[in-house]
Amino acid sequence: MLSTVLVVAPLVAIFVYLVYKGASSLNLDFFTQIPKPVGEAGGGMANAIVGSAILLAVGSLIGVPIGISGGIFLAEFGRGTKLANAVRFTADVLNGVPSIVMGIAVYSLIVVPQGHFSAFSGGVVLGIMMIPTVCRTTEEMLLMVPNSVREAALALGVPNWRSVLAITVKTASPGIITGCMLAFARVAGETAPLIFTAFGNVGRSTKLSEPIAALPLQIYVYAISPYDEWHRLAWAGALVLIMLIVLAVSLVRYVTSRGVMKGAS
Amino acid sequence: MGVGIEVANLNAWYGANHALQEINLNIPANHATALIGPSGCGKSTFVRCLNRMHETDPIAHVTGTVLIGDLDIYKDANPVEIRRRVGMVFQRPNPFPTMSIYDNVAAGLKLNGYGNRHMLDEIVERALKNSALWDEVKDDLKKKSGASLSGGQQQRLCIARALAVDPEVLLMDEPASALDPVSTAKIEDLIFQLKAQYTIVIVTHNMQQAARVAEKTGFFLNGRMVEFDLTHKIFTNPSDKRTEDYITGRFG
Amino acid sequence: MTRIRFQQSLEDLKEKLLVMAGLAEQAIQRATEAYRERDLSICDLVSQGELAINRLEREIDQAALDLLAMEQPMAGDLRFILSVIKINAELERVGNAAKSISERVRHMERMAAAELPVNIPRMAELASAMVRKSLQSFIEADAEMARSILTMDDAVDAMNKAAFKSLIKVMEEQSHLAPQALNALMISRSLERVADHATNIAEDVIFWVEGADVRHHKSMNQDHGATG
DSSP, rough: OOHHHHHHHHHHHHHHHHHHHHHHGSSSSHHHHOOOOOOOOOOOHHHHHHHHHHHHHHHHHHHHHHHHHHHHHHIITTTTTTHHHHHHHHHHHHHHHHHHHHHHHIIIIIIHTSSSSOOHHHHHHHHHHHHHHHHHHHHHHHHTSSSSHHHHHHHOOOOOHIIIIIIIIHEEEEEEEEHHHHHHHHHOOHHHHHTTTOOOOSSSSOOSSSOOOOOHHHHHHTSSSSSSHHHHHHHHHHHHHHHHHHHHHHHHHHHHHHHSSSTOO | OOOOOOEEEEEETTEEEEEEEEEEEETTTTTTEEEOSSSSSHHHHHHHHHHHHHHGGGTTTEEEEEETTTTEEETOHHHHHHHHEEEOOOOSOOOOOOOOOOHHHHHHTTTOOOOOOOHHHHHHHHHHHHHHHHHHHOOOOSSSSSSSSSSHHHHHHHHHHHHHHOSEEEESSSSSSSSSSHHHHHHHHHHHHHHSSSSSEOOOHHHHHHHHSSEEEEEEEEEEEEEEHHHHHHHHHHHHHHHHHHHHOOOO | OOOOOHHHHHHHHHHHHHHHHHHHHHHHHHHHHHHHHHHHHHHHHHHHHHHHHHHHHHHHHHHHHHHHHHHOOHHHHHHHHHHHHHHHHHHHHHHHHHHHHHHHHHHHHSSOOOOOSOOHHHHHHHOOOOOOOOHHOOOOOOOOHHHHHHHHHHHHHHHHHHHHHHHHHHHHOGGGHHHHHHHHHHHHHHHHHHHHHHHHHHHHHHHHOOOOOOOOOOOOOHHHSOOO
């Protein structure tokens, strides 16, 4: 009971404070308008919200498949091999790289050759940051599937690859999805790597080849600015960011819980 | 219909451990054959060589011949094909946890690309009837998950799943050891009925069970097959003293 | 060694059977002595002994049944318990034979003594020896010894047949001795039966030790005209 309170308390405290500071600035404009020039009142973060969504979509498209494939390889096909150890080691190292370094790396690899900042490069860096979490949780969840289930499938004359995908992965899918959600929630709030890749955009850009706004980035820029108006928007942005993450996570949980058989252990 | 199994000079290793030594054995078709012996004697390893599950362990290897019908299972076919002809039921019931009863039984077919809805319904019904589970689950086939059944029912579900792919041989590795006496009795009655259509090999450490269901019994000890004979002879007047010592409980 | 309690139970069962054997042998000896001495008090002893024999028969059967139900005996153990049950029955019948003999002796005591051309004590000695030897083969689990008893039966059979012939002759030629002769005939038949029981015990021992069923070998040979 005590530990539950201790864990939930900071979350509740942050949420309450954000509501206190940012709720007053939430109105329809916030979600539909783009930032107004300095000095003018009003405006919103519509572009940043859409931008974050696009960046996270690209990132997930890159990070989730690669991460899950890696996890499947580590757990089902490469157990004990040197290659698997190398992969696991790489994932752990990648996990520990500071996000700003990630941003700089992708900057050199994509932004510089292309000659411009882009939503694409922002998506790439977020995707790469998702990989280690997705990969390791996938591996762990797969290892938790009891061997008896694998043997049951093999004994029916199901080829190994099919057994892995249709049975083992399916059995572990609730856990794997949780892993993806964790990774998603983590990169949703990343700011530093986006500085050198997505760069931010005051306009309504949705093109992958152009710089794009992102909520955390926008919040950062507004928060360190000297303008009260922008501070107000920053608080609102922070509140919206948290709410969107909670919403996304809840939605995924709901959808997947409908899909899993009732009564399955 | 079941087929006979001929085993010649079978040796099996786990790495350096010579788990089975020079096994020679003829298992008759459409009969139940029991394999008994103390823990670690190799009977489970032997049975897993019959459906090439032994080699799922990377450090395992096998020499010798196993003929199922006329098919040399190590030379003339790959493991996946063999396992469709030789089904297996395990010691602990292991239904697929994310699947309904229906999907569990149909799994062997669906996962191998067989999708004809109408035929699947028939096959599932027949398999569940053959494993004496149909009456208990026919109203909940798609609503209940395989894992929500009782232990005895789960084991019969696993038997139905194995039967649905229409094997010729059914291997049972201590199928009732995790079950209560009534469930055990039901499984044994089932084996009696299944004998007519399949060749059954049952590993058991329960000698009374071997005596109840099997026409022939083989006694394994330390990786060798010591004696293989009609069940009633093994249990009333075995030829080898080691067999006698084991079945009268005078071992070590 | 495992199953120590079970093996102790088997030993106990064996002990009980040997006590039974002792009682049966004693009954035959007493009956024979009663015949020789024409002593009715010994006949009383035989009657008393019969009660003990019957009680022990029930105890042994019950003990054997319990072992079958509770211990799931296999192979040699199973054959042992089965042979104990059968030998038990044979010994009880030996006791019955002794009782029959002592009843005949009571009858004869009321008659005049007579010299009859039949050696009852000798037959009794042979029959007793067979019973003793069959139990010895049981104690020692010696199938060879048991087999030798099967041939001893022939001698007793021959003596019985001879007794039959000569006693019939007595009844024809000296009709005043007919009652005595008849009684002697019945005693002879009882002793022949005792020898048969000893033979059966020997066959049961062979079954236990070798797992071979050697019963009715004579009649089977006659039917088929060939061995086995």
